[in-house]
Amino acid sequence: MAAETNSISGLLTDAVKRHIPGATGIADLRRLSGGASQEIWSFDATTEAGMIPLILRRAPGGFRDTGRSGTAVTLETEAKLISLAEEVGVPVPPVRYVLTEADGIGQGFIMDRIPGETLARKILRDEEFANARPKLARQCGEVLAKLHTVEKSKLPPLRIASGRDEVEQYFKTYKELDYPHPVFELAFRWLKDNAPPGEMELTLVHGDFRNGNLMIGPDGLRAVLDWEIAHVGDPMADLSWICINPWRFGNIDMPVGGFGTREDLFAGYEAAGGGKVDPAHVKFWEVLGTLKWGVMCMGMASAFLQGDRSVERATIGRRSSETEVDLMRLLAPLTGRE
Amino acid sequence: MQDQPSAVELIEAVTEFIRNHATPQLQGHTAFHARVAANALDIVKRELEVGPAANAGEAARLKALLGMDGSLDELNRELCRRIEAGEVGLHTPALEEHLWQTTLTKLAIDQPNYSGYRRALEESGKD
Known part of the structure; x- marks a missing residue:
């Protein structure tokens, strides 16, 4: 898992610095337990004003196997749906940035980390x-x-x-x-x-x-x-x-x-x-x-x-x-x- | 006739070893899977105890219900065919009785603590 963290840490830092306003870097990157169909990473974006708690939702190894169940949407679609739901007043973690090919860390998006419990x-x-x-x-x-x-x-x-x-x-x-x-x-x-x-x-x-x-x-x-x-x-x-x-x-x-x-x-x-x-x-x-x-x-x-x-x-x-x-x-x- | 200890007794001993001695020494995912493995052995033990009589009872009910002979697999496939075709259904009292008995027995083996099973036992007056 340590090697895995290192493999995305640098590229994620670059993406965050480029696309999250005010971000100077990232801290405390950790992979959270998640399903086989997705990777969930927790990290903070560092800014001069303090930390922004964030989540990276990423396809396993960077790419979602849409053939898994034939029913899963792409991560880009998922990000779009979260934003549409937010517009009509559904409580969701706001999407901060959707990864592109240029970021080099596969398909996924960055959203706010909402404190609370799911268990x-x-x-x-x-x-x-x-x-x-x-x-x-x-x-x-x-x-x-x-x-x-x-x-x-x-x-x-x-x-x-x-x-x-x-x-x-x-x-x-x-x-x-x-x-x-x-x-x-x-x-x-x-x-x-x-x-x-x-x-x-x-x-x-x-x-x-x-x-x-x-x-x-x-x-x-x-x-x-x-x-x-x-x-x-x-x-x-x-x-x-x-x-x-x-x-x-x-x-x-x-x-x-x-x-x-x-x-x-x-x-x-x-x-x-x-x-x-x-x-x-x-x-x-x-x-x-x-x-x-x-x-x-x-x-x-x-x-x-x-x-x-x-x-x-x-x-x-x-x-x-x-x-x-x-x-x-x-x-x-x-x-x-x- | 096999020697002692019986299959059930052997499984009990292995389950107890995994649960009380091995699992506490393990961590994370491996500890989780050890608990799952012990639960799987519990299923095997209950199936050894309950399965033979339950399967015999199920086969006897199916033969009466369907008016034919066959293996448990063949009888269940034929029952499925008739349900799909609408030849038997919720309007067939013997079917309902059969499915309840079969389902309760499966749960007694697979997951006797499942909330739906506990409640069904209360509702059937068997608990």
């Missing part, structure tokens, strides 16, 4: 966030309502996927993985029979709005991060994804991210101009979101069997059964409605 375990349990927790679901609704108002004519080219498209896409992936899951078949069948009407208006959708991608402070929601799989789709997808059981981290009775109620989420959404929320429509997306996670777990098992011998991958493969129990509780509840 659900801490947000849901620590005293520090006790005052934030009751406010979060409503704030999430308000922020999503704004996010969904970004003018479509301003958007960079994005994947367009309605609910029906996503059901088809994941059904195809499921069939290709070729392992029988009767509960998944039942869920696919239910989704095909209960798809929302085709004429519904599609908007910018964040696509991964959940614990882990939300920067939370003691005062509440501070920033929406990780716009990597943003696309044009059904806005209800964003309201339901944060409600699927895996994102509740054990707080099963707090459907919104383990911290709040659907009533608060929907009230915030409607109050901020997001339009009337139909709980049945959100349920469609909750079933689809749960099923998507289940199919992703199958994908992990498949990758393991094809030679990626990570024990972690193998055990995630055995977590598709978690989504099966969630799907059964949604589709064939043992008691009255949840």
Whole structure:
């Protein structure tokens, strides 16, 4: 990791000096833990007036493999979306600079480093966030309502996927993985029979709005991060994804991210101009979101069997059964409605 | 008949070694993966204990439900085909019962602490 830091330190210093007004250099460059699809670096730009806390989001080794899932946007697009979201009042880390080829450190961008916490375990349990927790679901609704108002004519080219498209896409992936899951078949069948009407208006959708991608402070929601799989789709997808059981981290009775109620989420959404929320429509997306996670777990098992011998991958493969129990509780509840 | 200790007992000993003796000596990513490895062995142990009877029960239910014979894999593939075709579904009470039993057993092996499973057990009156 030290060698890796040295390899970008010089070029990053040059880029920062050229493009961040007042910057004289950089300090405290560190690679933060991040997904396989991105590198996240923390550093400070030094100026005569003091330090500017910054983040570099960069493709692994400098270049994003867009073939990874076929759904990730380029880092340039991600930077553009963050700026568009900022314009409509979504809390985001402002983008300071988008790297160009001339900088020589690959694709990526520099944005502000917002202080706060993304780890659900801490947000849901620590005293520090006790005052934030009751406010979060409503704030999430308000922020999503704004996010969904970004003018479509301003958007960079994005994947367009309605609910029906996503059901088809994941059904195809499921069939290709070729392992029988009767509960998944039942869920696919239910989704095909209960798809929302085709004429519904599609908007910018964040696509991964959940614990882990939300920067939370003691005062509440501070920033929406990780716009990597943003696309044009059904806005209800964003309201339901944060409600699927895996994102509740054990707080099963707090459907919104383990911290709040659907009533608060929907009230915030409607109050901020997001339009009337139909709980049945959100349920469609909750079933689809749960099923998507289940199919992703199958994908992990498949990758393991094809030679990626990570024990972690193998055990995630055995977590598709978690989504099966969630799907059964949604589709064939043992008691009255949840 | 195999000699003692049993497969389950061997796995218990290895899991305990990884969790209580090896992991504390490790750091960072390696420590994390050691914990994951111990969790994987827990799954194997539970599958050894619960799996044979559970699979036999699942096969018996599937044969009755589908009116045919076959391996567990063949029976599950046929069930999937019929669900996809809409020949059986949520309107088929025996299907719902079968899927609940099968799902609860899978969770008892894979992830008995999962919140959705704990809640389903309460709701089914089995806990």
